[in-house]
Amino acid sequence: MKITLIAGARPNFMKIAPIIHAIQKVQFDGKDISYRLVHTGQHFDEKMSHTFFTQLNIPEPHVNLNCGGGTQAEQTAAIMVAFEKELMENPTDLVLVVGDVTSTMACSIVAKKLNTKVAHVEAGIRSGDLSMPEEINRIVTDSLTDYFFTTTPWAGGNLLKSGVAADKIFLVGNVMIDTLLANQHKFEAPKFWEDYQLKKKEYFVVTLHRPANVDNADKLKEMIHEITSNVKGLPIVFPMHPRTAKIYKELGISAPNLFIVDPLGYHEFNYLVENALGVITDSGGITEETTVMGVPCITLRDNTERPETIEIGTNELIGTDPKAIKPALEKLLSNQWKKGSIPELWDGKAAERIINYLLNL
Structure with a gap:
């Protein structure tokens, strides 16, 4: 199985990192799975240096599409043009997108038009506020997604209400928390x-x-x-x-x-x-x-x-x-703040669940 992983901004790499580690783990166990990491270059970030990748044990991307700058429409178009060429030159079984940035939506559109399946990590989260570009990205991405990996039952409920079949929704936990717990020490x-x-x-x-x-x-x-x-x-x-x-x-x-x-x-x-x-x-x-x-x-x-x-x-x-x-x-x-607890499956193993589901699918 070949998977193309999409990241467009610094927080995306924090979500992709545990997925890469989970892939490497099952590769070591002899599973037939490989990945290609595509950085769209959506956000220029001076802290996206070699130190950043080393700090979080993230491999350098296989390619950077350098699609930073411009208006929302210009950036979306640039990513789609560049990723279409990338995907045609490097076909894959699945495009996996994370979060809700412009790259998430743009690459999902390209993948579906090239008849490639899409998996969305952090699917189903909604603010209900269409003035947020991220909300539009979430809705469009989830309208095209084949496999929905959710952080909470709330997210799964949003997808069910929008007509997504229950057998396409997988409650896996939160990959950002995977990264947090792996690096806390x-x-x-x-x-x-x-x-x-x-x-x-x-x-x-x-x-x-x-x-x-x-x-x-x-x-x-x-x-x-x-x-x-x-x-x-x-x-x-x-x-x-x-x-x-x-x-x-x-x-x-x-x-x-x-x-x-x-x-x-x-x-x-x-x-x-x-x-x-x-x-x-x-x-x-x-x-x-x-x-x-x-x-x-x-x-x-x-x-x-x-x-x-x-x-x-x-x-x-x-x-x-x-x-x-x-x-x-x-x-x-005045020490009156609630104590709070940790949501279900936010235990540092979300990425492992995602890869296991994909291998079984």
């Missing part, structure tokens, strides 16, 4: 840990990048003010997304307990998260990681495609009104 303090005099469970981590939160300068300024003013003087470490940094520089904000840092490597960032008193974010993936690590998480979004992090985990969705930040922090700082 390697987490290390970032270089600034001593400089900022950080102490375990005595600081907050903030990440913000969604347009609803960062594109409006006044709103971003108010959010940062509400955060810095309501943590009882505790340090706040803010690894800043380039999109946010561009706007932040114009705001003239200064607070003695706010530390702006560059984006961090996987091990350093998750060390910060694991040892934080709490996390304030608008990321979906971080809410999964905080749930597994038992760290309180405040999410500044109006909806989420990961309801399990709220229903089961440590996450709370408070919306995008800056005034909602103070009461959430008061609840957290």
Whole structure:
């Protein structure tokens, strides 16, 4: 069996890594399976260096299609043109896509038009918000997918409601958590840990990048003010997304307990998260990681495609009104935050289940 694995952005490689490791494991056992790793180049990321691949034990991609930049339509078209050529030159039995980036959707379309089966890892997650490009990518990809690998029963329920046959849906767990658990023993303090005099469970981590939160300068300024003013003087470490940094520089904000840092490597960032008193974010993936690590998480979004992090985990969705930040922090700082637990099958073995299912299919 030949599998083509698609990755378009840094988080995709974190999801692909355990799948590659699972393939290598069954290859060692004599199974007839091979893979080709295709990087579409959707996101240019200076941290996608050799060190990144070494850190997570990820092999270098077999090919980089270099399809970065442009509008949504331009990028989708570029990926489709490049991947069509790639797939025709390197036929495969199955194209496996992960997550919900533009590459996920574009490569699924190309594969189906070339009569190649598609497997979607993280199938069925939905926010219900069509203003998010990711939601459109999810819907289109799942409309073409042959094999649906889900993180939770909620995701499977979404697929059943849309008419997907139950025998095509496989609850396997969360490959991002596979990577988290495999690397947890390697987490290390970032270089600034001593400089900022950080102490375990005595600081907050903030990440913000969604347009609803960062594109409006006044709103971003108010959010940062509400955060810095309501943590009882505790340090706040803010690894800043380039999109946010561009706007932040114009705001003239200064607070003695706010530390702006560059984006961090996987091990350093998750060390910060694991040892934080709490996390304030608008990321979906971080809410999964905080749930597994038992760290309180405040999410500044109006909806989420990961309801399990709220229903089961440590996450709370408070919306995008800056005034909602103070009461959430008061609840957290008074030790009234829920403890949370870990969703079913988030045990580090999701990728093994995926490969076993594919071999049997």
